[in-house]
Amino acid sequence: xxxxFLKISCRDCSxxxxxxxxxxxxxxxxxCGATLTNPAGGKAQLVGANVVExxx
Numbered sequence: 001x002x003x004x005f006l007k008i009s010c011r012d013c014s015x016x017x018x019x020x021x022x023x024x025x026x027x028x029x030x031x032c033g034a035t036l037t038n039p040a041g042g043k044a045q046l047v048g049a050n051v052v053e054x055x056x
Contacts, residue, residue, distance in 0.1 A: 008049035
């Protein structure tokens with residue numbers, strides 16, 4: 001299974017961030033502080049973000 005980086009957009013403030021698809025920590029938005037991802041034992045679970053683009 002390939003791991004990629006994802007460009008995601010915060011649902012609350014539309015700030016864009018780049019995260020690892022298999023992030024093992026909670027990732028919060030740098031602008032508004034909303035939780036973007038939660039660890040899920042494999043791929044990061046997106047909870048407050050939308051995927052804009054998959055980066056290789």
